[in-house]
Amino acid sequence: xDITTKAAILTxxxxxxxxxxxxxxxxxxxxxxVFSARLLGTAEERASAQPHEVDAEARDxxxxxxxxxxxxxxxxxxxxxxxxxxxxxxx
Amino acid sequence: MLExxxxxxxxxxxxxxxCSTGVNNIDWRNGIMLAVGLVFIYLAITRDMEPxxxxxxxxxxxxxxxxxxxxFTVFNAESSDPQQSGLFGIVFHYGLxxxxxxxxxxxxxxxxxxxxxPLIANPKTLLLGAAAQVGIFVAFWGALATGLVPWIxxxxxxxxxxxxxxxxxxxxTTIFLSAHLAPELLGITAVIAYSYMATIAFIQPPLxxxxxxxxxxxxxxxxxxxxxxxxxxxFPAIAMIVIILVVPRSAPLIxxxxxxxxxxxxxxxxxxxxxxSNELLNLATIFLMITVxxxxxxxxxxxxxxxxxxxxxxxxxxxxxxxxxxxxKAMNLVLKEKIxxxxxxxxxxxxxxxxxxxxxxxxxxxxxxxxxxxxxxPNVAGVIGSAVVAGVFISLVSAP
Numbered sequence: 001x002d003i004t005t006k007a008a009i010l011t012x013x014x015x016x017x018x019x020x021x022x023x024x025x026x027x028x029x030x031x032x033x034v035f036s037a038r039l040l041g042t043a044e045e046r047a048s049a050q051p052h053e054v055d056a057e058a059r060d061x062x063x064x065x066x067x068x069x070x071x072x073x074x075x076x077x078x079x080x081x082x083x084x085x086x087x088x089x090x091x
Numbered sequence: 092m093l094e095x096x097x098x099x100x101x102x103x104x105x106x107x108x109x110c111s112t113g114v115n116n117i118d119w120r121n122g123i124m125l126a127v128g129l130v131f132i133y134l135a136i137t138r139d140m141e142p143x144x145x146x147x148x149x150x151x152x153x154x155x156x157x158x159x160x161x162x163f164t165v166f167n168a169e170s171s172d173p174q175q176s177g178l179f180g181i182v183f184h185y186g187l188x189x190x191x192x193x194x195x196x197x198x199x200x201x202x203x204x205x206x207x208x209p210l211i212a213n214p215k216t217l218l219l220g221a222a223a224q225v226g227i228f229v230a231f232w233g234a235l236a237t238g239l240v241p242w243i244x245x246x247x248x249x250x251x252x253x254x255x256x257x258x259x260x261x262x263x264t265t266i267f268l269s270a271h272l273a274p275e276l277l278g279i280t281a282v283i284a285y286s287y288m289a290t291i292a293f294i295q296p297p298l299x300x301x302x303x304x305x306x307x308x309x310x311x312x313x314x315x316x317x318x319x320x321x322x323x324x325x326f327p328a329i330a331m332i333v334i335i336l337v338v339p340r341s342a343p344l345i346x347x348x349x350x351x352x353x354x355x356x357x358x359x360x361x362x363x364x365x366x367x368s369n370e371l372l373n374l375a376t377i378f379l380m381i382t383v384x385x386x387x388x389x390x391x392x393x394x395x396x397x398x399x400x401x402x403x404x405x406x407x408x409x410x411x412x413x414x415x416x417x418x419x420k421a422m423n424l425v426l427k428e429k430i431x432x433x434x435x436x437x438x439x440x441x442x443x444x445x446x447x448x449x450x451x452x453x454x455x456x457x458x459x460x461x462x463x464x465x466x467x468x469p470n471v472a473g474v475i476g477s478a479v480v481a482g483v484f485i486s487l488v489s490a491p
Contacts, residue, residue, distance in 0.1 A: 006248065010487055017483050019218070019482050021479055022472060023217070025330055025334075029322075032322050032325045036321045
């Protein structure tokens with residue numbers, strides 16, 4: 001095969017492959033976008049369908065935090081209970 | 092050689108020492124290359140033109156031309172005696188010629204710094220990256236056409252491929268392909284590619300204005316859509332698999348590029364992302380660029396081939412720019428939502444300079460136009476496109 005023919009084949013395959021692959025990637029991106037939008041859309045629907053569960057969980061967490069802080073403050077007000085000999089301003 | 096002294100074994104030790112000095116062994120070609128090296132350093136430091144490439148390349152040129160016989164760039168594979176090879180001889184031999192690992196390492200770092208968001212937001216711009224690769228084949232055919240005047244220069248098919256890839260405007264890809272197919276041209280092709288990338292701000296705008304109308308340049312594009320994290324995670328993984336299945340020889344570059352990007356987009360390996368885009372990239376760049384510079388000694392550069400490659404490189408860049416712009420104009424014939432054809436020129440992979448130039452030209456025509464994020468799409472697509480073409484060249488062209 002002479003060099004011109006080989007170069008022509010190389011050019012055809014090279015440009016064709018570059019275009020073909022990038023067109024394929026374009027299709028991949030579009031499909032990923034659709035798939036991702038559906039997945040995100042489903043996740044959002046689930047979240048909005050269960051507002052009470054989410055609220056209840058958040059409320060419980062807030063309550064637990066409040067109880068913990070109250071207990072800590074209460075124990076600091078009564079020096080005999082804290083023990084350990086550590087000063088209250090220990091780093 | 093200047094050869095102030097007549098050197099022979101019978102001379103005294105002092106004369107032999109003087110004979111071994113650089114002053115006695117340098118010649119006019121080394122002198123010119125020293126000036127070229129200094130110009131590169133000047134452009135990098137005072138004009139801030141591709142400093143990460145031109146500064147180490149310029150220093151490499153100075154190293155190899157200042158004193159021709161340091162042994163710094165020698166590699167002696169046959170000898171088992173110690174001290175027979177120089178640092179940059181070893182780096183060139185193992186980092187480029189034999190194993191060709193430095194360009195893929197650079198691509199790992201580049202992938203970790205790349206955001207595929209603009210590309211994913213507007214996937215049509217992938218086609219502009221493909222169209223801009225036409226510059227590679229114009230230079231490829233130009234190099235083969237030199238066979239019509241073989242008494243001046245006659246490039247082989249592998250050499251023509253190594254010259255053509257300059258049109259991809261991607262330094263690591265140029266180095267990778269040249270090391271594979273035409274290592275004797277590696278220094279020339281790499282330096283020419285980086286030189287044109289540094290001067291792209293002078294090469295592209297006149298062409299862009301010539302090929303577009305004022306009205307086309309004023310086209311405003313809507314801000315790109317928001318791209319989800321899932322899309323940014325899925326795309327590099329699927330792109331890597333698809334490209335490697337079709338063009339396995341592009342795997343070293345594409346794999347490392349996509350792995351670096353996955354590190355970044357996963358968000359769970361910040362230290363790996365940081366190492367890839369900082370320490371690793373910087374180390375690879377230091378050794379790669381200085382080694383490229385050391386390939387440009389006076390006795391290798393001063394040939395007609397070099398001038399011809401210089402001209403072909405300019406043709407490649409210009410045709411790549413024109414290809415992207417013209418394809419964007421052709422797309423506008425069928426698209427409802429027009430794209431500004433200026434972003435087509437960003438399909439040459441000089442990231443992010445080419446995208447910035449598209450944006451600046453767009454702002455010049457229409458101050459309300461913001462093209463940077465749109466131009467990054469074809470810019471990144473061009474990196475993928477040139478790596479794919481390099482893989483095709485390696486698959487189909489074998490070194491003589």
